[in-house]
Amino acid sequence: MDNHTIKMVFKEYIHPLDTKVIQKMIDIEGVDKYVKKLDTIAYILLFIYAQLKKSENLAVISQSVSRKKTVQRLVGIDSISKSQLSRKNRQIPHEIPEAILRHLIQKVQYTLGPVKAGKALLQLHLIDSSTISMCLSGYEWADFRETKAGIKMHTSIRLCNDTLSLDKMILTPARPADETQLDELIVYQLDVLHVFDRGYFNFAKFDAYSEKGIKFATRIKANTVVHVVEELLVDPSSPITRHAMVTIGNMKHPLQLIETTDSNGKPIRIVCNDAKRSAQEISDIYRNRWKIELFFKWIKQHLVITTLYGKSENAVYNQVYLAMITFCLIILMKNKIGFKGTLLEMLRWIKDGYDQSMATFILKVRKEPERESSGRRRWDNERIFAETLAQYETGDVLHLDDLTYDLFV
Numbered sequence: 001m002d003n004h005t006i007k008m009v010f011k012e013y014i015h016p017l018d019t020k021v022i023q024k025m026i027d028i029e030g031v032d033k034y035v036k037k038l039d040t041i042a043y044i045l046l047f048i049y050a051q052l053k054k055s056e057n058l059a060v061i062s063q064s065v066s067r068k069k070t071v072q073r074l075v076g077i078d079s080i081s082k083s084q085l086s087r088k089n090r091q092i093p094h095e096i097p098e099a100i101l102r103h104l105i106q107k108v109q110y111t112l113g114p115v116k117a118g119k120a121l122l123q124l125h126l127i128d129s130s131t132i133s134m135c136l137s138g139y140e141w142a143d144f145r146e147t148k149a150g151i152k153m154h155t156s157i158r159l160c161n162d163t164l165s166l167d168k169m170i171l172t173p174a175r176p177a178d179e180t181q182l183d184e185l186i187v188y189q190l191d192v193l194h195v196f197d198r199g200y201f202n203f204a205k206f207d208a209y210s211e212k213g214i215k216f217a218t219r220i221k222a223n224t225v226v227h228v229v230e231e232l233l234v235d236p237s238s239p240i241t242r243h244a245m246v247t248i249g250n251m252k253h254p255l256q257l258i259e260t261t262d263s264n265g266k267p268i269r270i271v272c273n274d275a276k277r278s279a280q281e282i283s284d285i286y287r288n289r290w291k292i293e294l295f296f297k298w299i300k301q302h303l304v305i306t307t308l309y310g311k312s313e314n315a316v317y318n319q320v321y322l323a324m325i326t327f328c329l330i331i332l333m334k335n336k337i338g339f340k341g342t343l344l345e346m347l348r349w350i351k352d353g354y355d356q357s358m359a360t361f362i363l364k365v366r367k368e369p370e371r372e373s374s375g376r377r378r379w380d381n382e383r384i385f386a387e388t389l390a391q392y393e394t395g396d397v398l399h400l401d402d403l404t405y406d407l408f409v
Contacts, residue, residue: 009361010074010354014045016107016332017100017325025096038080040096043088044322046075051303051326052351058082058089058309070355089310094171094317101169101321104328108165109158111335125167126289127185127196129154130296131174132320138311142173150174151316154181156194157292165331169324171317179205186214193217193274195289203249210253210273217272217286224248224269226257234279243279246271258282299327302347337362 019041026032032039038046049071050061062082064071072078129152134142139149154170170181178199186194186209194216201221209216220226229245242259248271255271258279262268272282300306303323308316333339334346353361 007358008074008354009350009356009358010049012336012358013329013333013350013354014048016104016329017044018103021103022096022100025099029093029096031092031096037077038084038088040088040092042075042077043085043092044097044100044325046071046077046080046085047089047309047319047322048326048329049074049354051323052347052354054302054304054351056304056307058085061085061309074355086310086315089315089318090312092314092318094314094321097318097321097325098171101324101328104325104332105166105168108328108331109167111332112165123192124159124285124288125156125187125192125194126159126292127156127182127194127200128289128292128296129178129181129199130300132306133174134308134316139316141313142316144174151320152176152178153296153320154178154185155292155295156185156187157295159288159291166324166328169321171320188212188214190215193272193277193285195286197289203251206248206255206273207251207253210251210255215272215274217270217274217282219286220248220257220269220271229254232279238280240279240283241267256282298344299323302344303327337365339365 022041026040046061055061059082062080062085065077066079131150131152134149136143136147136149142149142151144150152172152174154172156167158165158167168185170184179202182200182205190213196218198219198221227247229247232243234240234243239260240258244257245254246257247254253273255273258270260268260283270282270286303326305320305323309319310316330343330347333350334343339346349365
């Protein structure tokens with residue numbers, strides 16, 4: 001019998017989670033030592049379900065367990081109170097879901113692999129951070145400004161066949177500068193080019209990376225001191241307005257300087273320590289940086305991150321890590337069944353069909369459209385005008401007085 005006929009979608013979706021490894025971590029931490037009902041694995045499965053269904057708060061999650069037999073079977077409990085969920089969310093060390101996320105990231109990278117991913121894009125790592133703002137009175141541990149609190153998601157992603165693949169994520173309170181986490185986000189491989197914005201500007205780090213052969217491209221600030229080593233020729237037909245070898249600030253190592261314009265026509269200056277890449281290539285690569293902004297926008301819109309289930313550091317970090325685990329599992333499911341649609345479409349299919357058998361689910365996902373659309377028709381205005389004029393000139397104008405509205409024309 002085909003395994004798909006007995007497997008449920010949610011069970012197959014969470015299959016990449018290695019529960020034996022997770023259980024070892026739980027036993028080492030002693031998290032479930034006195035737990036009678038909601039153990040850590042059940043908690044993880046329930047909150048992944050909550051991410052898929054975009055549950056607004058703990059009360060909604062609690063009601064889902066109480067009212068839905070399918071959810072009870074999936075997580076192994078028949079009821080759970082809001083207070084129990086809140087307590088478990090606070091108690092579980094965030095290092096556990098963080099370790100699970102790192103393991104899943106490795107699986108995603110292995111699954112996509114260098115064969116399936118475009119070679120140039122595979123070597124491109126985009127680095128940036130995004131802030132989740134919170135009320136200071138409820139989250140004093142994450143104080144950011146006088147009236148605000150928040151955390152930062154310091155993130156590195158890869159591009160694989162137009163799929164945004166998470167590479168690293170580090171959560172910190174929002175107050176520390178972005179550059180403090182740059183070393184942790186850098187991949188120490190010689191064939192990788194890192195692309196980041198001006199928030200990570202640090203001359204000492206740039207010199208150290210150049211010394212080690214770590215390649216990067218970034219924008220420079222308006223007040224950056226630039227020392228010209230050599231002006232280079234620029235193709236007049238290209239959007240590049242200047243190409244030069246320079247040193248910046250107190251750096252020792254030379255960099256390529258490329259001046260061009262952004263999509264709004266504003267001038268930008270990019271430096272890169274990879275001497276083998278052309279000016280046009282560096283310009284094109286830097287324009288890919290906006291894709292990490294799309295990643296942040298995607299997860300904030302389609303996963304539960306900006307609405308928080310708890311106020312403690314563990315509760316907040318656990319929620320974000322579980323959202324990223326959900327994201328990685330969607331990528332793995334999409335790849336497993338060979339789905340050709342978008343990641344959002346895959347999320348919606350899983351959300352709607354989580355309690356179906358895999359056989360039914362795959363048939364629905366792969367089902368061809370019942371009818372083919374010819375697409376939106378474009379009116380041939382010149383032909384219509386010529387025909388109308390000819391009819392008018394020959395006196396065939398009675399149809400112009402017909403006010404009947406035909407819905408199907």
